[in-house]
Amino acid sequence: xxxxxxxxxxxxxxxxxxxxxxxxxxxxxxxxxxxxxxxxxxxxxxxxxxxxxxxxxxxxxxxxxxxxxxxxxxxxxxxxxxxxxxxxxxxxxxxxxxxxxxxxxxxxxxxxxxxxxxxxxxxxxxxxxxxxxxxxxxxxxxxxxxxxxxxxxxxxxxxxxxxxxxxxxxxxxxxxxxxxxxxxxxxxxxxxxxxxxxxxxxxxxxxxxxxxxxxxxxxxxxxxxxxxxxxxxxxxxxxxxxxxxxxxxxxxxxxxxxxxxxxxxxxxxxxxxxxxxxxxxxxxxxxxxxxxxxxxxxxxxxxxxxxxxxxxxxxxxxxxx
Numbered sequence: 307x308x309x310x311x312x313x314x315x316x317x318x319x320x321x322x323x324x325x326x327x328x329x330x331x332x333x334x335x336x337x338x339x340x341x342x343x344x345x346x347x348x349x350x351x352x353x354x355x356x357x358x359x360x361x362x363x364x365x366x367x368x369x370x371x372x373x374x375x376x377x378x379x380x381x382x383x384x385x386x387x388x389x390x391x392x393x394x395x396x397x398x399x400x401x402x403x404x405x406x407x408x409x410x411x412x413x414x415x416x417x418x419x420x421x422x423x424x425x426x427x428x429x430x431x432x433x434x435x436x437x438x439x440x441x442x443x444x445x446x447x448x449x450x451x452x453x454x455x456x457x458x459x460x461x462x463x464x465x466x467x468x469x470x471x472x473x474x475x476x477x478x479x480x481x482x483x484x485x486x487x488x489x490x491x492x493x494x495x496x497x498x499x500x501x502x503x504x505x506x507x508x509x510x511x512x513x514x515x516x517x518x519x520x521x522x523x524x525x526x527x528x529x530x531x532x533x534x535x536x537x538x539x540x541x542x543x544x545x546x547x548x549x550x551x552x553x554x555x556x557x558x559x560x561x562x563x564x565x566x567x568x569x570x571x572x573x574x575x576x577x578x579x580x581x582x583x584x585x586x587x588x589x590x591x592x593x594x595x596x597x598x599x600x601x602x603x604x605x606x607x608x609x610x611x612x613x614x615x616x617x618x619x620x621x622x623x624x625x626x627x
Contacts, residue, residue: 309338310443310477312345312385312434315362316352319369320503322488322496325544330447330482332374340380341441341608342370347385347392347433351426367597369507372587383604385437390612395436397619398462401469402432406461411454419499435459439474440612447480470622474615488544489537491520504541506580507587513580514573522565530561538568545575 311331313323331342344366346359353359363384375382385391407413410431417423431454438446438459446456456479463474489495490502497503504516522538525531533539533555543551554571557563590596620626 307338307444308341308442308475309334309445309447309480310341310343310438310441311447312343312348312437313366313370314345314349315359315366316349317362317498317503318365318505318507319373320496320498320505321541321544322490322503324373324506325488326449326496327447327482328370328373328375331380332376334447335376335380338445341383341443341611342375342380343383343385343388343437343608344370345385345437348430351424351430364597367601368587368590371590371596371600372583373506377600377604381604381607382600383608384601387601387605388440388608388612390609390616391433391436391440394440394612394616394619395433397623398432398435398439398466399429401465402429402462406458407431410458412451431455431458432462435462438477439463440615441608442475442611442615443477444475445480446477447482449482453479453481466619466622473618473622487540489540491516493521493537504576507584510577510581513576517573517576518566518569520569527564528561531558533558538565538572542568542572542575545572545579550575 311327313319313327319328331340334340344363346363349359349362353362367382367384370382371377407428413428413430416427421427434455435458438456439462446459448456456477460476463476467473467476490497490500491504492500492502494500494502504513508516520538520541536558539554539558542554546554550571554568617626
């Protein structure tokens with residue numbers, strides 16, 4: 307099965323990115339034909355500094371490789387390296403109703419939060435549809451907040467197929483249930499937009515400081531606490547062994563502890579988990595050609611697929627024989 311997903315290089319990956327999405331990408335690569343891309347075109351709606359964008363793309367590639375994405379099993383590439391996607395985006399735009407985009411929740415949410423509106427932000431779902439359809443994707447792993455965009459993609463593909471001829475594979479969403487279960491340092495969902503993240507490859511001392519500053523409630527030490535409704539316990543559970551998790555769970559139910567103790571346990575467990583990944587990333591970063599070679603090979607394969615799909619779409623609507 308062809309699986310596709312992309313991730314924006316708008317900053318260093320955090321715990322929510324990994325446990326909410328990247329971990330599942332890596333698991334899916336073993337049983338499927340995975341296409342994973344770094345969405346630099348989408349990032350242009352928020353990043354205006356070219357040096358920052360280039361650095362973020364390289365960091366994203368190194369992070370993904372260090373976290374276990376295997377180029378021999380999955381295709382890793384940069385979105386902008388596939389010009390066929392931008393051409394396909396225009397074909398889809400010509401048949402996209404304005405009202406469909408105006409109803410997209412993600413766009414309305416950003417507008418409500420005062421984020422500057424431009425045509426790129428408004429048409430984001432159409433470019434996302436082009437990303438998906440260009441590779442004959444069958445399965446698209448997404449968080450719950452992106453399900454509507456997959457429905458937009460399905461609508462646009464179905465409409466194109468109806469008006470011309472069957473051209474596009476209609477994809478299905480695979481909902482990443484973990485994507486909403488990683489709380490940030492302030493109790494909201496971990497997100498760069500909320501500035502509440504814990505970075506995967508942050509320096510250990512800085513990461514520990516941030517963990518010790520995580521917001522908690524003011525209940526007295528002796529009071530029993532419900533671990534299932536506690537953000538700190540949820541974060542600890544991401545890294546703890548089953549035995550460690552049950553030990554801390556029992557501590558919550560009994561009471562008689564301070565949150566500082568749990569934060570220290572969280573920092574220790576996170577360090578044990580992340581240290582081998584840090585070492586692997588440092589090793590990968592020493593090979594200057596590694597990222598370029600990996601992304602070039604990925605783009606070559608991705609373009610082969612996207613060129614075929616674009617040719618089908620252009621022939622269907624009369625742009626070529």
